[in-house]
Amino acid sequence: MRVLTVDDSPTILSMLDHALKEAGFEVVQAEDGQKGLDAMKEGEFDVVITDINMPVMDGIEFIKNVRASKANQSLPILILTTESSQEKRDQGRAAGGTGWIVKPFDPAKLISVIHRVVY
Amino acid sequence: MSELDEFKATYFEECSELLGDLEEEFAAIEEGDRDTERLNAVFRAIHSIKGGAGAFGFNQLVEFAHSFETLLDFVRDGRVELTDDVVTLCIRSIDLVADFVGAARDGEELASDFGEEELARFKLLSGEDEEEPMEEFDIDFTPVMVNVGDDDGELPAVPTSDINDETLAGEDENDSFEQAPLAEGHRYWKVDFTPHYELYERANDPLLLFRELGTLGEVEVKAHLVKTPKLKEFDPFGIYCKWEIVLRNEDVSKEDIAEVFEFVEGDCELSISQVMAEADIDSDLVGFEEDMAPEAQTLETQPDQQQELQQELQQDLQHKAEEEAADESMLSLADLAAEIEPAPAPPVREENLVEENKPEQEKAKKAAAKAPAVQSIRVDLDKVDRVVNMVGELVITQSMLNQQMDDKIKAQYQELVRGVEVLAQTTRGLQDAVMAIRAQPVKSVFSRMPRLVRELAKKTDKKIRLEMVGEYTEIDKTIIEQLSDPLTHMIRNSADHGVETPEKRLAAGKSETGTIQLSAEQAGGNIIIAVEDDGAGINRERVLNLARERGVVGPDQQLSDEQIDELVFAPGFSTADGVSDISGRGVGMDVVISNIKKIGGSVHVRSKPGKGTRMILRLPLTLAVLDVMLVEAGDGPYVIPLSSIVETMQCDRADFGFAPSGRRVLQIRGEYVQVIDLVTRFEMTTKVPDNKRFVVLCEGEGSTKVALIVDEIIGQQQVVIKSLEENFERIDGIAGGTILGNGEVALIVDVAGLKQTPEQQSAA
Numbered sequence: 001m002r003v004l005t006v007d008d009s010p011t012i013l014s015m016l017d018h019a020l021k022e023a024g025f026e027v028v029q030a031e032d033g034q035k036g037l038d039a040m041k042e043g044e045f046d047v048v049i050t051d052i053n054m055p056v057m058d059g060i061e062f063i064k065n066v067r068a069s070k071a072n073q074s075l076p077i078l079i080l081t082t083e084s085s086q087e088k089r090d091q092g093r094a095a096g097g098t099g100w101i102v103k104p105f106d107p108a109k110l111i112s113v114i115h116r117v118v119y
Numbered sequence: 120m121s122e123l124d125e126f127k128a129t130y131f132e133e134c135s136e137l138l139g140d141l142e143e144e145f146a147a148i149e150e151g152d153r154d155t156e157r158l159n160a161v162f163r164a165i166h167s168i169k170g171g172a173g174a175f176g177f178n179q180l181v182e183f184a185h186s187f188e189t190l191l192d193f194v195r196d197g198r199v200e201l202t203d204d205v206v207t208l209c210i211r212s213i214d215l216v217a218d219f220v221g222a223a224r225d226g227e228e229l230a231s232d233f234g235e236e237e238l239a240r241f242k243l244l245s246g247e248d249e250e251e252p253m254e255e256f257d258i259d260f261t262p263v264m265v266n267v268g269d270d271d272g273e274l275p276a277v278p279t280s281d282i283n284d285e286t287l288a289g290e291d292e293n294d295s296f297e298q299a300p301l302a303e304g305h306r307y308w309k310v311d312f313t314p315h316y317e318l319y320e321r322a323n324d325p326l327l328l329f330r331e332l333g334t335l336g337e338v339e340v341k342a343h344l345v346k347t348p349k350l351k352e353f354d355p356f357g358i359y360c361k362w363e364i365v366l367r368n369e370d371v372s373k374e375d376i377a378e379v380f381e382f383v384e385g386d387c388e389l390s391i392s393q394v395m396a397e398a399d400i401d402s403d404l405v406g407f408e409e410d411m412a413p414e415a416q417t418l419e420t421q422p423d424q425q426q427e428l429q430q431e432l433q434q435d436l437q438h439k440a441e442e443e444a445a446d447e448s449m450l451s452l453a454d455l456a457a458e459i460e461p462a463p464a465p466p467v468r469e470e471n472l473v474e475e476n477k478p479e480q481e482k483a484k485k486a487a488a489k490a491p492a493v494q495s496i497r498v499d500l501d502k503v504d505r506v507v508n509m510v511g512e513l514v515i516t517q518s519m520l521n522q523q524m525d526d527k528i529k530a531q532y533q534e535l536v537r538g539v540e541v542l543a544q545t546t547r548g549l550q551d552a553v554m555a556i557r558a559q560p561v562k563s564v565f566s567r568m569p570r571l572v573r574e575l576a577k578k579t580d581k582k583i584r585l586e587m588v589g590e591y592t593e594i595d596k597t598i599i600e601q602l603s604d605p606l607t608h609m610i611r612n613s614a615d616h617g618v619e620t621p622e623k624r625l626a627a628g629k630s631e632t633g634t635i636q637l638s639a640e641q642a643g644g645n646i647i648i649a650v651e652d653d654g655a656g657i658n659r660e661r662v663l664n665l666a667r668e669r670g671v672v673g674p675d676q677q678l679s680d681e682q683i684d685e686l687v688f689a690p691g692f693s694t695a696d697g698v699s700d701i702s703g704r705g706v707g708m709d710v711v712i713s714n715i716k717k718i719g720g721s722v723h724v725r726s727k728p729g730k731g732t733r734m735i736l737r738l739p740l741t742l743a744v745l746d747v748m749l750v751e752a753g754d755g756p757y758v759i760p761l762s763s764i765v766e767t768m769q770c771d772r773a774d775f776g777f778a779p780s781g782r783r784v785l786q787i788r789g790e791y792v793q794v795i796d797l798v799t800r801f802e803m804t805t806k807v808p809d810n811k812r813f814v815v816l817c818e819g820e821g822s823t824k825v826a827l828i829v830d831e832i833i834g835q836q837q838v839v840i841k842s843l844e845e846n847f848e849r850i851d852g853i854a855g856g857t858i859l860g861n862g863e864v865a866l867i868v869d870v871a872g873l874k875q876t877p878e879q880q881s882a883a
Contacts, residue, residue: 010129018126
C-alpha cells in the first residue's frame with residue numbers, strides 16, 4: 001500500500017515515515033501541496049496524508065486540486081491537524097478531506113485511522 | 120541512537136532552521152514589511168515548532184508556542200494590530216522559544232515562570248482566557264443524534280420496521296432499563312445510518328465504516344434497499360440505501376460507536392441507540408425488529424404516513440425482486456460488500472491528473488514559479504560524511520598512484536600516465552562537489568546579527584549601522600554551526616569598544632553613525648570572515664596596562680603593536696567584560712577563539728588608532744581536509760596543523776634556556792616559551808643530533824605558545840583527517856591520524872592537548 005505524506009515539517013514527515021514503514025506501507029514524502037501534486041503525477045497512491053499549513057500550496061488548495069481530478073474522487077485523504085478552532089479541519093473536509101489525524105499522533109492510532117478509510 | 124532520539128534530532132535541526140527564518144522574517148517585519156506571506160510564514164514556523172514539541176511532550180514549549188501562535192494568528196487576520204510593541208514582543212519571544220527549544224534539547228527544565236510575562240501579554244493581546252485548554256490535542260468529537268426520517272423528500276428513507284406502534288412502549292421499556300440496568304436480558308446497540316452524497320464525495324465508504332464497527336463486536340448489517348430504480352435508470356453515484364446495524368457488545372460505549380462515524384459527521388443521518396432484548400436475538404429479522412426499542416428515537420411519524428411508506432417500500436421491494444431478485448434485505452457483511460461495491464464512485468484512476476486539471480495546474484505552476492527554483496532533498500549528514508570520507512580515501516589512493524610512477528614508468532606507459540592525470544582531475548572535481556554538498560551560505564549566521572547590532576546600539580546609546588557583504592559565501596555546515604558565538608563576540612566587541620558615542624564621533628570629525636561591516640569571502644582554501652568597524656581602534660596603552668594588571672603580560676615584557684592588539688583574545692584578559700550578556704552563555708572570548716582554532720581556524724586583529732579595528736576569522740573551507748606541515752620525529756612522520764604554526768627555525772639558532780624548575784624553555788623576542796620534544800614526549804628515540812633538529816613554534820590554546828622539537832621538517836600538504844577514537848583509541852596529544860601519499864600513516868599533533876599532560880602541569 002502506498003501512502004503520500006505532505007507536510008512542511010521534516011519532523012512530522014520523518015515520524016510519519018517511520019510509523020508507516022513499520023506498518024508495511026510504502027511512503028512517498030512531499031514538502032508542500034505543489035510537491036504533493038507533482039508526486040501524484042509520478043505514481044498512484046492508496047491514501048494521502050496532508051498538513052494544512054504549508055508554504056507554496058497549502059493543504060486546502062492541495063486537496064481541492066486532488067479532488068478536481070475524477071481519477072482521485074475516491075482516494076482517501078487524511079488531514080493532519082492540530083488546529084484548536086476546528087475551522088481548518090472543516091475547511092479541509094469541505095475541500096474533500098476524508099478524515100483527519102490529530103497531531104501529536106501515536107503510531108497505532110495513525111494506522112488505525114488509515115484502516116478506517118482504506119480497504 | 121534510538122528512533123525517538125532520531126526524531127528529536129530531526130526536530131531540533133528543524134527548530135534551528137525555523138528559528139533562523141523567524142529572525143529573518145521579523146527583521147523584515149520590524150523594518151516595516153507587513154507582507155501577508157511573511158506573516159503566514161512566521162505563523163507556520165511557530166506552528167511547526169509547537170507541533171513537534173507536542174509529539175515529544177515538551178510541554179513548556181508547547182504552552183508558550185501555543186499562545187505565541189494564537190497571537191500570530193490574530194495578527195495574521197487583523198484582529199490584533201501589529202504595532203512596534205507587538206513586534207518587539209514577538210522578537211523577544213523568538214529568543215524565549217529558542218531557550219525553550221534549547222532546554223528541551225539539553226533535557227533541562229526551565230523555571231516554571233520562565234516566559235510568564237510574555238505569555239501573559241500574548242493572552243492579553245489575543246483575549247485568550249487563561250484557563251482555556253489546548254483542545255487541539257483532544258479529539259473533540261461530539262456525537263450528534265440525527266433524526267432518522269429523511270427531509271429531502273426524494274428518499275423515503277424510513278425503515279420498514281423501526282417505526283411502529285410499539286414506539287411508545289419501547290420508550291417505557293427503555294426507561295425501566297435505565298433504572299435497573301442488566302436486570303433483564305441483554306442489551307445491544309442499534310445504529311441507523313443513511314449516507315448523503317457528500318459522504319462519497321469525500322471518499323468515505325459505508326463498507327469501511329461497517330468493517331470498523333465489526334472491530335467493536337459482532338455486527339449484523341441490514342440494508343434497506345429503498346427506491347432502488349430500474350437498472351436502466353440506475354445512477355452509479357446515486358444513493359439508494361440506508362442501513363440498520365446491530366452491534367452486540369454491551370461493553371462498547373456510545374462514544375466508541377460515534378468515533379467510528381466521526382469522519383462522516385454531517386455527511387449522513389445517524390442514530391445510535393441502545394436496545395433491550397428480553398431474549399437473545401437470533402438472526403430472524405422479524406423477531407429482531409419487534410424487539411427494537413430505540414433509546415433515542417426522535418422520529419414522530421404519523422401512522423398513516425408510515426403505512427404509506429411501508430406500502431411504497433413493499434412495492435419497491437417487490438419491484439426489485441422482479442428485476443434482480445435482490446429481495447433479501449438482511450445481508451452479511453460479505454454480501455454487502457458485493458452489493459455496494461459498484462454503487463458509489465468507483466475508483467477509476469487511469470486518467471491523468473494533468474489532463475483533468477488544467478486551470479489548477481496553471482495555478483500550481485504559478486505557485487511553483489513564485490517559490491525558489493532550487494530543488495532540494497534532505498539527506499542525513501552521516502550519509503554525506505560517508506561520501507566525504509570515501510572521497511578522501513580516493514584522493515589518497517590517487518596521490519599514492521602518482522607517487523609510485525617514476526620516470527621510467529612514465530616513459531613506458533604513456534596511456535597509463537594520461538589515465539592517472541584524468542583520474543587526478545576527476546578526483547579533484549569529485550572532492551569539490553562533495554564539499555559543496557556540506558557547504559551552506561553563511562547567511563544563516565549572518566542573519567542573526569542585524570538584531571544583535573540593534574540591541575547593542577540601544578544598550579550603549581550609540582548609532583550603529585551594520586553592513587553585510589558576501590552573505591552567500593558557502594562554508595562547511597559544521598563550521599557554520601561554530602560561527603555564531605565568535606561572531607557574536609566580535610560584533611559585541613566592535614559595538615562596545617570600537618564604535619564611539621555619537622558625541623565623540625562628531626568631535627573626531629566622523630559621521631554620527633558608526634559602521635560595522637561583516638564580510639565573508641573565499642580566499643584560496645580558506646574562508647575569511649571579517650568584522651570591521653570605523654571606531655576609535657584599540658586603545659593599546661589601556662589594553663597593555665590591563666593585561667599587565669591581570670598578569671597576562673609580564674611587567675618587563677615588550678610587545679609590538681600587533682601583539683598588543685592580539686591581547687584582546689588572550690585568556691584572562693577578556694573574561695571580565697568579554698562575558699556577553701547578549702549571548703548569555705558567559706563564555707569568554709578566549710574560549711570562543713580556542714574553539715575556532717580547534718576546527719583549524721585562526722583569529723587576527725588589526726587596528727588603526729582613530730580609524731577602526733578589523734577582526735579577521737580565517738577558517739578552513741572544510742573540516743575533512745586539513746592543511747598541515749609534515750615533520751619527522753623519532754621513527755615516524757607527524758603532521759602539525761598549519762593553522763597553529765607561528766614559525767619554524769633550526770635548533771642551533773634557537774635560544775634555549777632553563778626555567779628555575781629545570782625544564783627547558785625557548786627564549787624568543789623576550790618571551791619564554793615551553794619546549795616539548797616530540798621524540799621524548801611520545802617515548803621514542805632519535806639518532807639526529809640536537810643541533811640538526813628543528814623548532815616548530817606553535818600557538819596553542821588562547822595564544823599561548825609552545826615550541827615543539829622535531830627531527831626534520833618535510834613540507835606542507837593537505838591531508839584527510841581520520842578519527843583515532845573511531846579506529847583505535849584516544850591518545851593525549853594526538854588529534855587524529857592521516858594516510859600519506861605513500862601509504863604511510865602519520866599522526867596529527869594536537870598542540871593544545873600536548874600542553875595538558877600531567878608532566879607539563881607539574882612543571883608549570
